[in-house]
Structure formats: C-alpha cells, structure tokens
Amino acid sequence: MSSPPYSRTSAGKSRTIRAVIATVAGLRRPCLLLSFVVAALVGACGGAGGAEPASPTAVPAPTPPPLGARETAYDPPRPAPALRLTDQDGRPFDLASLRGRPVLVYFGYTHCPDVCPTTLADVRDALRLLDDPVGVVFVTVDPARDDAPAMKQYVDYYQSGFSGLTGSEAEIAAVADAWGVSYAKLESASAAGYAMAHSTDTYLVDGEGMLRHHLFFGASPELIAERIREVAG
Amino acid sequence: MPPVRRFARPAGLLVAALLVASVAAGCSSGGGASIKVTEPWARASSMVAAAGAAYMKIENTGSEADALIGASSPAAATVEVHETVAMESEMPSASDGMGMESPMPSASDDMGGGMMGMRPIARLEIPAGGTVELMPGSYHIMLIDLNQELKPGDKIEITLTFEKAGDVKVTAEVRES
Numbered sequence: 001m002s003s004p005p006y007s008r009t010s011a012g013k014s015r016t017i018r019a020v021i022a023t024v025a026g027l028r029r030p031c032l033l034l035s036f037v038v039a040a041l042v043g044a045c046g047g048a049g050g051a052e053p054a055s056p057t058a059v060p061a062p063t064p065p066p067l068g069a070r071e072t073a074y075d076p077p078r079p080a081p082a083l084r085l086t087d088q089d090g091r092p093f094d095l096a097s098l099r100g101r102p103v104l105v106y107f108g109y110t111h112c113p114d115v116c117p118t119t120l121a122d123v124r125d126a127l128r129l130l131d132d133p134v135g136v137v138f139v140t141v142d143p144a145r146d147d148a149p150a151m152k153q154y155v156d157y158y159q160s161g162f163s164g165l166t167g168s169e170a171e172i173a174a175v176a177d178a179w180g181v182s183y184a185k186l187e188s189a190s191a192a193g194y195a196m197a198h199s200t201d202t203y204l205v206d207g208e209g210m211l212r213h214h215l216f217f218g219a220s221p222e223l224i225a226e227r228i229r230e231v232a233g
Numbered sequence: 234m235p236p237v238r239r240f241a242r243p244a245g246l247l248v249a250a251l252l253v254a255s256v257a258a259g260c261s262s263g264g265g266a267s268i269k270v271t272e273p274w275a276r277a278s279s280m281v282a283a284a285g286a287a288y289m290k291i292e293n294t295g296s297e298a299d300a301l302i303g304a305s306s307p308a309a310a311t312v313e314v315h316e317t318v319a320m321e322s323e324m325p326s327a328s329d330g331m332g333m334e335s336p337m338p339s340a341s342d343d344m345g346g347g348m349m350g351m352r353p354i355a356r357l358e359i360p361a362g363g364t365v366e367l368m369p370g371s372y373h374i375m376l377i378d379l380n381q382e383l384k385p386g387d388k389i390e391i392t393l394t395f396e397k398a399g400d401v402k403v404t405a406e407v408r409e410s
Contacts, residue, residue: 113283113315115317182348184350186352190352196350198349199347
C-alpha cells in the first residue's frame, strides 16, 4: 500500500476496515491472522458462549440396551422362586413376608459404580410416582465384599425401604440359579479390585407372589411404575 | 508506521489472552486436536469405600484423533476410565433351576447371556470431528476410594488427560440420579 490506511476520520475508518479485511484475506499479517484463527478455535471451544461446530459424529457407545426391548411379561404368570437370605440387619429374610404388595427384585453388588446405581435410582424414582407400598429387594452377587453392614449402608442411602440381602456363596448361588440370574467375577488391573458381571434384569412380583414382569436395564421410572400399577390392580 | 508493527503487540497480547481463556474454559488444544467437554455430572454416592461414576460428552473439534488416557480428581484416590459391556454367560441354563415346563424368559434370549460387566480401558479414542458420550450403561469415569461422600449439589473437579490435548479440567455437579 502506498499510504498508511489507518486514520481517525470516518472516511479513514472505512479505509481502515477495508485494509484490515484485505490484510486478513491476503494473509499478509500473520500475527493478525493468527489471532483470528485462535479466536475462532476458542469460540468453538469455550463453553456456553461458543458456537456449535457443524454435525459432530457421535461414536456409538458399546452395547447399549436394545431400544424398545426393555421388558418381557410372564404369560401366564408363574410363582416366583423362593428367596430366603440374610437382610442388612443380619436377620433372616423371606420374600414371602412381602405378600400383599408388589415387589421388585434386583441382583447386583455395592462396588458397582454404573449399572446398579442407575437401576436402583430408576426404581426409587418409579416408587416416587406411586402411592401404594412397593417392596424392593436388592440381592448381592458379591457376598465376599457385601456383608450385612455393607448392604445396610448401601440400601439406607436410597431412603426408600429397600431390603439388601446377602448370604454365603452357596446360598447366593442357589438363589441366583433359581431366579435365572447369571454372574461372574471379572479380574482386572483396576485399582477397584475385581468387578462382577451380572444379569441386570429387574423382576416384578405381584402381591400374591407371582412373577409378572421382567424389566431390562434402561427401563424408565415411568415404565416401571406403570407395570407396578398394573399388577397392583 | 508500517501496519505490522502497530499490530504486533496487540495481536500478541490477544493471542496470549485467548489461549489463557481457552484453557480456563475447560478445553484444550494440542497439535491438531481440540477437546471440548460438556455436561459433566457425577452420580451421588454414599459409600466412601465403594466407587462413584462420572459422565460427560467429549467432543474433538480438531482435525486429528485424540484419546482419553487418564484422569484424576481430588475427590478420589484413583480415577479410571471404564466401559460397561454386555457379556456372555457361562453359567448353565436358567431354566434348569426352575423345575417348570417352559424356561424362564430372560434377557439372555436377546442379549447373549444377559449379563453386563465392566472393564477398565487404557485408551478411549475420540475421533477427529467426533463426540464420545460417557453415560450410564456405557463409558464412564470411575472414582475409586472416594475421599468424600458425593452429595447432590456438590461440585467435584476432574482432570482428564488426553494423548494430544493434554490436561483438561472439568467441574462435575453431583446429581441424585
């Protein structure tokens, strides 16, 4: 440019703006261009005020629960298997003692950070949608770590009257087998120690002790509440 | 005065200020990768002895793939990246124990064994221009040996370490569910 384009007059200012645009477009001023590039990056990056980048591709999560296949019904209903173990207060527990109300039965373990807390939170939220009493029984598949005091601390957290059951390895194995629940120890290098693989279904038993429904991981509180209402009649 | 000299200092300050702002905003640039973390949250947890989980969306707005390779937090002694996956059952058929005419319907009919388990992963790739969502039943940050009870409303800081982008600090709010 033959003359400095930067000036305070209005004519000078429009010349300034044109010069800046020409400068950036012409890539003649790396520092200015760099600050525009960084501004664009930060604008895309900086939280609530940033602009949304175009069409990010979502990477599918591994093995999500099948949509639309959240449940199956027992048709016809059949008597629930026996369930006699030790509760969180160290006392003998029998599922039959809960006759007269619907009961949800779920198998998991307290060191589970993801699946079990998610399901129990959904169950607790389902109960909040209902007025009538519902029993909830949480059976551990990890009795080595989940003794009665551990179960007590765990179920007390939900403040919803859940029963937490434990027992010997043999007792747990027998109950799991009767209910069709699979489980296995998963060793790894994790600092958390071993994990447990386990069936993640929630069983719905009606007030007469009949198995009515089988809800899969991911069933919403609304779906769980609806099924409970149906069996409560 | 030649235009370049007039712009050099303000441009340099602008670059420095924007870089500081970008780090503070919970994102990081390294090489061709640029990581943006949104919606971080942690599940409330009662037991100090057991573990907690945190979830979030991780977006790579850069031109090169990056990978989450580690994490730390003042809220827990150890932080790992885990994934929840479906697993085959090796146990005998459930129907054997029922003594009934028809087998007990189970998730194994649809889900290959019906079990879910989890395992630590050393490296979670975030593709260029892609988003990976950590959510219940899938990838999650595992907080091991909690230093504090996680109560709804608490805010915990988690530092995510990426292969290219380096450390990204996020603040996760603890939610009831």
